[in-house]
Amino acid sequence: MPETPRRTDRLPGTRYGSRPTMKDVAARAGVGLKTVSRVVNGEPGVTAETERRVQEAIEALGFRRNDSARVLRKGRTASIGLVLEDLADPFYGxxxxxxxxxxxxxxxxxxxxxxxxxxxxxxxxxLALCARRVDGLVVIPAGDDHRYLEPELKAGVATVFVDRPAGKIDADVVVSDNYGGARDGVAHLIAHGHRRIGFIGDMPRIHTAAERLRGYRTAMADAGIPVADSWMSLGVTDPERVRRAAEGMLSGPDPVTAIFTGNNRVTVTVIRVLAEHARRVALVGFDDIELADLLQPGVTVVAQDAAALGRTAAERLFRQLDGTLLRPERIELPTRLITRGSGELPPAD
Amino acid sequence: MPETPRRTDRLPGTRYGSRPTMKDVAARAGVGLKTVSRVVNGEPGVTAETERRVQEAIEALGFRRNDSARVLRKGRTASIGLVLEDLADPFYGxxxxxxxxxxxxxxxxxxxxxxxxxxxxxxxxxLALCARRVDGLVVIPAGDDHRYLEPELKAGVATVFVDRPAGKIDADVVVSDNYGGARDGVAHLIAHGHRRIGFIGDMPRIHTAAERLRGYRTAMADAGIPVADSWMSLGVTDPERVRRAAEGMLSGPDPVTAIFTGNNRVTVTVIRVLAEHARRVALVGFDDIELADLLQPGVTVVAQDAAALGRTAAERLFRQLDGTLLRPERIELPTRLITRGSGELPPAD
DNA sequence: CCCGAGCCTGACAACGTTGTCCAGGCTCTA
DNA sequence: TAGAGCCTGGACAACGTTGTCAGGCTCGGG
Known part of the structure; x- marks a missing residue:
């Protein structure tokens, strides 16, 4: 009896009638269920003629293997999860x-x-990704406590943290040299004669922001320059806050002659503020930004290689899955100072 | 007999030992399988005491529901697929x-x-997304023949095409007014006295590129300006090709006095070329670009609202899934001309 | 004291696929 | 011509979850 009406408890939401299954294909091709499976998966042991009949039935019915069932059976989903802060941020693209x-x-x-x-x-x-049983996770953490991941790690979910370290668990981490990059960027300003240098960065609870601030402090200390509290501003990176911070540093009795910005969003806003400003102020920013070379002056930046961060992390992930990787490790990628003019402006007092 | 060694044909890759299931939770809590299911899904009909025991077992075992099995049973995955050209392109973020x-x-x-x-x-x-049984698809098409999607549409996979129309099938489409935007942008240049205007765009097989070219041609025709072949260049948007195209238009016996660029990548490259160029050349670009306002001169653009495209498409998708949407439709979002200087330069002959 | 209503709970089948295992038919050789 | 061995194909169970349904319990009313 072909074409029997199966399906007992379908959801009402399912429209049109549901998808054909291997059973349907098998019935139509006049073969067994497992034979269809073999054809679909390219397994050996099927005559050319049988295969042709099965392919024909697949074509005719518009059959598409249901990966949920497959995953359930096989245990691996062939998918990985990526959690980041904001897809729309040019750094994460x-x-x-x-x-x-x-x-x-x-x-x-x-x-x-x-x-x-x-x-x-x-x-x-x-956790939603884990419920889908992704094989692995690449996480750019927002929080600083990842103990909730422990059962997942034990269960074999490969995990790599990128851009910022994991909190309170032992896991693979791939980060940029935020500390060293910021230190070098600030040292660059110092080398060009600046002493009153401002720092505008992201919220201090974000690891990268804290590290870059540490780099700033180190560079200043190394040069024997005492840092005034009014030179440092950490907080959310929305344009309003950053604008106020920049304007504060540039006015008053003891204005800065240079600013180091803690990430791409801050840099963009500060460029806007400086463009409206009469006095020439030097600028070095963390993160490269598009068109930075075409501004007047060109924007000197400490560039990190976002693609390399992602690539390195993903490669480690798959090595975890291969089983070729045993101990969690921390990998630090170097940054690169790109001089374009804004960082080489002399102090204008 | 608790703690019996289950699992017969596990994959060798699975490390540590596999995840606990509802069965394990049920055994540990001393309740039935279905009761665990009820607790996990917040269904009514479980005593507070029973619920507590189950929660305790879940906690202790680190249980996480397996969504593959759930999907297999329920038919809906609560996930949608997005296929676009390049995640790293600032337009798609x-x-x-x-x-x-x-x-x-x-x-x-x-x-x-x-x-x-x-x-x-x-x-x-x-097709991979369909095999995972996503509930719906948002597609920015690269190809121009989507008949391969017909079985999926019949099976009830909600589908919306964005940025470019679907090919050879009847489906929801959300696009920008590429034709009108380009026409207005070019008309803007004409209004500022330009007659020799170049067009540099993407490959003509890409629908948006063709539409924008059509807008260019219309604006020129409306102004009664005959277009020289050497003023138009369509092709891949890699910097080398675009640079050659721009330099070609700017040199020779009859150089253009203005350029209309067909997308953000082209615009960026042309800005670089013009920056190296002695003569002031007017420019209007399709797509807004970051920092366009800070260049000298500011870059006049025809901006489309990428977020609105995505939002509109996704909302239509979920209305399809609700069943509140019946007929496929084509929605066109307006573009906006943002004048910043580069488009208002007079012709410098 | 008994019976029915109502509430909890659990046994069971089904979702669609793949791994295991066996049967039947074939070829090849002695 | 018989037996061994190979190749093809199919029956069946299992993956982990949820819907159905029925059983057992308590409680209140007659």
Whole structure:
């Protein structure tokens, strides 16, 4: 009896009628279920003629293997999760793309989500990905406590943290040399004669922001320059806050002659402020930004390689899955100072 | 007999030992399987005391529901797929983020992949997403024939095409007014006295590129200006090709006095070329670019709202899933001319 | 004291696929 | 011509979850 009406308890939401299954294909081709499975998976042991009949039935019915069932059976999903702060941030685009390319090379799909810099949302996302049984996770953490991941790690979910370290668990980490990069950037300003140098960065609870501030402090200390509290401003990176911070440093009795900005968003806002400003103020920014070379003056930056961060992390992830990787490690990628003019302006008192 | 060694044919790759299941939780809590299910899903009909015992067992074992099995049973995955050209392109970041936000509001996860402007890769990705049984698809098409999607549409996979229309199938489409935007941008140059205006765009097989070229031609025709072949250049948007095209238009016996660029990547490269150029050349670009206002002169652009494209598409997708949407439709979002200086330069002959 | 209503709870099948295992038919050789 | 061995194909169970359904319990009313 072909074409029997199966399906007993379908959801009402399912429209059109549901998808054909291997059973349907088998019935139509007049073969057994397992034979269809063999054809679909390219396994050996099927006559050319039988294979043709099966292919024909697949074509005719529009059959597509149901990966949920497959995953349930096999245990691996061939997909990895990526949790980052904001997909729309130009820094994360290339990183995300790099992760995707590595995943693709390993035959895996990428599922991603934005945490919006919210620890709860990060956890929610990560656990949702685990419930889908992703094979691995690349996480740019928003929170600083990742003990909630312990059962997942034990269960064998490969995990790599990028851009910022994991909190309170032992895991692979790939970061840029935030401390060293900031230190070199500030030293560059000092080398060009600046002493009153401002620092505007992200919220101090964010690891990268703290590290870059540490780099700033070290460079200043190394040069024997005492730092005034009014020279440092940490907080959210929305344009309003940053603008106020920059204007504060540039006015008053003891204005800065140079500013070091803690990330791409801050840099962009500060460039705007400086453009409206009469006095020439030197600027070095963390993170490269597009068109930085075409501004007047060109913007000197400490560039990190977002694509390399993503690639390195993803490659480690798949090595964890291979089993070729045993101990968690911390990898630090170097930054690169790109001089374009803004950092070489002399102090204008 | 508790702690019996289950698992017969596990993959060798699975490390540590596999995850606990509802069965394990049930055994530990001393309740039935279904009771665990009820607790996990917050269904009514469980005593506070029983619930407490189950929660305790879940906690102790680090249980996490397996969504593959759930999907297999329920038919819906609560995830949607997004296929775009390149995650690293600044235009797609906000679009992607907007889709994600709408998905999140509907409790769905986002799976995405880059087609790299390759029709085969697009198809491969889309079908992989369908095999995972995503509830819906948002596609920025690379190819121009989407008949391969017909079985999926019939099976009820909600689908919306964004930025470019679908090929050879009837589906929802959300696009910008590429034709009108380009026409207005070029008319703006004409209004400022230009007659010899160049057009540099993407490959003509890409729908947006063709539409923008059509807008250019219309504006020129409306002004009664005959267009020389040497004023138009279509092709890949890599910097080398664009640079040659721009330099070609700017030299020779009859150089252009203004250039209209067909997308953000082209615009950036042309800005670089013009910066090296002695003569002032007017420029209007399609797509807004960051820092465009800070260049000298500021870059006049025809801006499209990438986030609105993504949001609109995703909202339509979920309305399809609700069943509140019946007929496929084509939605066109307006563009906006933002004048900043480069488009208002007079012709310098 | 008995019976029915109502509430909890658990046994069971089904979702679609893949791994295991066996049967039947074939070829090849002695 | 018989037996061994190979190749093809199919029956069946299992993956982990959820919907159905029925059983057992308590409680209140007659």
């Amino acid at each position: 290339p990183l995300s793309r790099a992760v995707e390319e590595v995943a693709r090379a390993h035959g895996a799909l990428l599922i991603n989500g934005s945490s919006a810099e919210d620890a709860d949302r990060e956890q929610e996302l990560v | 906000p679009l992607s983020r907007a889709v994600e936000e709408v998905a999140r509001a509907h409790g769905a996860l986002l799976i995405n992949g880059s087609s790299a402007e390759d029709a085969d890769r697009e198809q491969e990705l889309v």
